[in-house]
Amino acid sequence: MSRILNxxxxxxxxxxxLSLLALFIATPMLIIxxxxxxxxxxxxxxxxxxxxxxxxxxxxxxMIRDAFVNSVIVGLGTAAIATVLGFAAAYIDYRYFxxxxxxxxxxxxxxxxxxxxxxxxxxxxxxSRIGLFGSREAIIVCHVAIATSFAMAIVRLRLGKxxxxxxxxxxxxxxSPFATIFFITVPFCxxxxxxxxxxxxxxxxxxxxxxxxxxxxxxxLPVRILNLLQGQVNPKINAIGTMVLIISVALVLIAQRFVGxxxxxxxxSNG
Amino acid sequence: xxxxxxxxxxLDKRFPGHHAVKDISLDIKGGEFIALMGPxxxxxxxxxxxxxxxxxxxxxxxxxxxxxxxxxPAYERDTPMVWxxxxxxxxxxxxxxxxxxxRMKGVTPKVRRDRAMEWLEKLGLGTMANRGIAxxxxxxxxxxxxxxxxxxxxxxxxxxEPLSALDSHLRVRMQTELSRLHKELGITFIYxxxxxxxxxxxxxxxxxxxxxxxxxxxxxxDVYREPANAFVADFMGMNNIVSGSVSRSDGEGVVxxxxxxxxxxxxxxxxxxxxxxxxxxxxxxxxxxxxMASANSVAGKVIGIEFVGSTQTIFVEADGAEFRVxxxxxxxxxxNIQPGSKLTLYWQPDHAWLLPDTx
Numbered sequence: 261m262s263r264i265l266n267x268x269x270x271x272x273x274x275x276x277x278l279s280l281l282a283l284f285i286a287t288p289m290l291i292i293x294x295x296x297x298x299x300x301x302x303x304x305x306x307x308x309x310x311x312x313x314x315x316x317x318x319x320x321x322x323m324i325r326d327a328f329v330n331s332v333i334v335g336l337g338t339a340a341i342a343t344v345l346g347f348a349a350a351y352i353d354y355r356y357f358x359x360x361x362x363x364x365x366x367x368x369x370x371x372x373x374x375x376x377x378x379x380x381x382x383x384x385x386x387x388s389r390i391g392l393f394g395s396r397e398a399i400i401v402c403h404v405a406i407a408t409s410f411a412m413a414i415v416r417l418r419l420g421k422x423x424x425x426x427x428x429x430x431x432x433x434x435x436s437p438f439a440t441i442f443f444i445t446v447p448f449c450x451x452x453x454x455x456x457x458x459x460x461x462x463x464x465x466x467x468x469x470x471x472x473x474x475x476x477x478x479x480x481l482p483v484r485i486l487n488l489l490q491g492q493v494n495p496k497i498n499a500i501g502t503m504v505l506i507i508s509v510a511l512v513l514i515a516q517r518f519v520g521x522x523x524x525x526x527x528x529s530n531g
Numbered sequence: 532x533x534x535x536x537x538x539x540x541x542l543d544k545r546f547p548g549h550h551a552v553k554d555i556s557l558d559i560k561g562g563e564f565i566a567l568m569g570p571x572x573x574x575x576x577x578x579x580x581x582x583x584x585x586x587x588x589x590x591x592x593x594x595x596x597x598x599x600x601x602x603x604p605a606y607e608r609d610t611p612m613v614w615x616x617x618x619x620x621x622x623x624x625x626x627x628x629x630x631x632x633x634r635m636k637g638v639t640p641k642v643r644r645d646r647a648m649e650w651l652e653k654l655g656l657g658t659m660a661n662r663g664i665a666x667x668x669x670x671x672x673x674x675x676x677x678x679x680x681x682x683x684x685x686x687x688x689x690x691x692e693p694l695s696a697l698d699s700h701l702r703v704r705m706q707t708e709l710s711r712l713h714k715e716l717g718i719t720f721i722y723x724x725x726x727x728x729x730x731x732x733x734x735x736x737x738x739x740x741x742x743x744x745x746x747x748x749x750x751x752x753d754v755y756r757e758p759a760n761a762f763v764a765d766f767m768g769m770n771n772i773v774s775g776s777v778s779r780s781d782g783e784g785v786v787x788x789x790x791x792x793x794x795x796x797x798x799x800x801x802x803x804x805x806x807x808x809x810x811x812x813x814x815x816x817x818x819x820x821x822x823m824a825s826a827n828s829v830a831g832k833v834i835g836i837e838f839v840g841s842t843q844t845i846f847v848e849a850d851g852a853e854f855r856v857x858x859x860x861x862x863x864x865x866x867n868i869q870p871g872s873k874l875t876l877y878w879q880p881d882h883a884w885l886l887p888d889t890x
Contacts, residue, residue: 428585429618431605433632433679439606443631447622 289505296498303498314499324500327484331465334396334480338403338464343456345404346411347449351441353412354419355427369413371406379406380473387474394476402470407460414459414519418452455518462511465504536561536596536719537582537687543590544577551577553743554591561686564713564720566734568727570766574743575723579689582721583610595687606635611680612689615696617672619664619679626651626660629679636683650678654708670701677712687719694729706732727768731755739763757884758810764886769813769844771854772886777804784880791829791850797881808886813844813857815882818866819875828877829854833870836863847876 291303296315300308318324349368353361371379383402387393392401422445430440446453468482475483481504488494535558544552552574559565567575580586582593584605593600600608611632619628626647633643651657654674664672673693680688690709694702710733713720724730730737731751739746739754746766747759758764764772775789784797787807796809819828831849843863847854854876868874 423616423618425614425616425618426620428605429612429614430620430631430635432583432585432610432612434606434635434683435631436604436606439635443635444620448620450622 289501292498292501293505295495296502298495298498301495302493303495314495315502318496318499318503321496323479324481324484324496327479327481330396330399330475330478331481334399334403334471335461335464337396337400338407339457339461341400341404342407342411342460343453345408346413346456346460347415347446347453349408349412350415350419351445353416354422369409372409376469380470383470384473393474394478396475396478398474398476399471399478399480400464402474403460403464403467406467406470407463410459410463411456414456415449415452417519418449422448451518455515458511458515458518462508462515465511466508534561534597535559535594536563537721538594539578539582539591540594541591542578542581542588542593544574544581544586545589551743552581552588555740555743555745556591557738557745557748559719559721561719562717564710564722564733564735566722566724566730566737567740568724568730568737569740569746571725572742573740575725575740576691578740579612579691579721579723583612583689584608609683609685610687610689611683611685612691613676613680613693615692617676617693617696619672619675621664624661624663625656625667625675628664628675629682632679632683647678647682650682651675654678669697670705673697673701673705674708677709681712681716685718687721690720690722692724693722695724695726702729709733727766739766741766756812758886760886761808764810769855769857770810771813771816772808772810773852774806774808776806780804785885789852791831791852794827794883795880796883796885798885809883810886811878811883813855816854816856816876816878818845818856818858818862818868819877826877827880827883828875830873830875833868833872833874835870836868847874849876 294307295303297310297312298308299311299313349364353365358364380402383398383405384393387398387401392398426444426448427437427440430444431437435443466482467480468486471480472483472486479487481500485497485500485504488497488500537559539555539557542552542555542557544550555574555578567578569575577586581588582595582600584600584603584607588601595608595610620631623631626644629647629650630643633646638646648657648660651660654677656671656674656678659667659671659675664675667675673696676693693709694705697705706729709720713733720733722730722733734751736749737751737754738748741762747754747763749757754763755767758767758770761772764770773787773789773791773794775787775794777785778788778793779786780798784795785807787794787796787809794809829847829849829852831847831854833845834848834853835846837844837846838860841860842857843860845856845858845863845868847856856876866874
C-alpha cells in the first residue's frame, strides 16, 4: 500500500519538477509571444487588447524583410552545404580506417565547442584576408563550419545501423562503388539527411554572433533584432521574436521527427 | 563441361597480421555443387570473397569460365552471392530488392519487373512482392536473397553460410529447395559452411579447409570414410583415431601394435612402416561381451552415454584411450549397457582406415 503511494508521490514530484523547469524556460518566450499581440506600445500589465499592428509593422519594414531574406538564403545555403559535407565526413568515418582518424573526427566535432566570440573573431580575421568578408557567402561559410558538426553527428548515428555487408552486396550485384553510394548508402541515410538539413537550417537561422561579425552590411534576422534593440525599445521586437521562434521551433521539430521516427523503424527492420 | 569452370591457381591472401589463404589450388567443374567447409577462421569465407572479387588476392589467380579475374572489380564479375546476413536492402520492397541487380545492368523497368516477378513466383513469394523486408519471416527473407542472386541468371552462385540464421526445421526445407534449384538451373554452386550436415546433404564434392590450406577434397562419403589426415578425421566428428607402430605388413594390409592391443588394418594405401595412425568410424564399431577374444578388439569400460535422438554415443575407456561408439538406441537397450559396464569393442579390418600422412 505504502509502496504504491511512494511510487505515485515520486512520479508526481518528478512530473512537477520537470514542469517547473519547462515553465522556467518557456515563460520568457511566451511573454514575448503574448506581448507581440498587445496593442500597447510597451509591454505592460494590464494588456492593452489584441492587435496585429506590430506584426504588420514588421512585415512593412523593408530592413527587416531584407534581413529575413538574408537569413533564409544563408539558412538554406548552410543547410545544403552542411548536409553534403556532414554526410561525406560521416561516410569517411564509417567506411575507412586511416592514420589520424581520431584527429579527423575531433576536427569535425570541435567548432561548436569553441567559444563563439573567439570563433567569430578568427573567422573575421581570416575572411577579410581572403577578401570574402562582408558577404552572405561569408556567413554561409562560417555557419557551415558549425552546422557540419551536427550534420555529421546525425548521419554517423544512422550509418551506425548500416550493415557492413550492404555495400559489398551491392557491388556483388553489379553496382559500381559510385552507384552503390547513390542507390544504397544515400537512400539508407535519407531520414538522417533530412534531419541534418533542417537542424543545420535551424542552427544558421538562430545564429547571431558570427553573422554579426562577418556579415558586414548583410544583416541576418538575429542581427537586425540586436540593431533594433540597440536603437530604441521597439514593440516590433516582440513580433519578430515570435516569428523567429516559430520558424526555429518548426525546423527543430521537423529535424527531430526524421531522427526519432526512423530510429525506431530501423531497429525493428534490423532483426 | 569437362574443363574446370572456376579454377583457383595458387591463390593466396594475406591480411595485416593474418595469413588467411595459403597458396590453394582448386578446380571446380561447371554445374558442380561444391562445399567449402572447415572451422571458423579456416579461410573458407575469404576464399569465397576472393572469387567474388570483394577482396584482392595477394597472390595467385582465379579463372572463371576460362577468364582470368585479376583486375576485374566485383561489380563486373558475374558471381552473385547469398550472404550469411542476407544483406537485403532494408529500405526497398521485396521486388525492388530482386530488381536491383537488373537495374544496375540497365535492364528496362518493364522487363526487370517481369523477370523479378518470375523469380519471386518460382520461390513462392509471388504475393509478397510489395512488402517491406521487415515484414517477412526468416525463411521468406532467405528466399528473397536467393531470388535476388539468381535473377541475372548467373553461371555461378556463391553462398556464404546462407542457412546458419535459420532454425533447424527451416534449414532442412531450404536445403531441399537449394538442391532443387541446383538441379533445375544446372549452374555451379559454391557453398561455404561449417556445418557438416549441410555440406553432406547438398554437395557433390566437399573441400575441407583448415588454417588457410585445403586438407582434403572429395565426395562427402569418401572424405568421411577415408580422411586424409588426423585433422579431417577429427573434423568429421565420429571417428576414433588410434596410433601405433607397424609390426608387419602383407598383401592384405598391415598389423599395428597400439597401446590397447594389436590391430589389423586392410590398407588400401601403400605399405607402411614406423609410427602410423588409423581411424575407425564410431558407427562401424561392434559391441561384444566382456572378455570376448577377437581380432581387432579392445576391452574397456563404459564411461558415459550421450543421447542424440535415435542414435546414442557411448564413450568407452580402454587402456587409457577413449573410444566413441555410435549405435541405434534399441541396440543399446538390448545390450543393457550402463555407465560402468565392461565390454569388448571390435571391428572388421577393412572398416579401419590408415591415415595416409600420419606425423
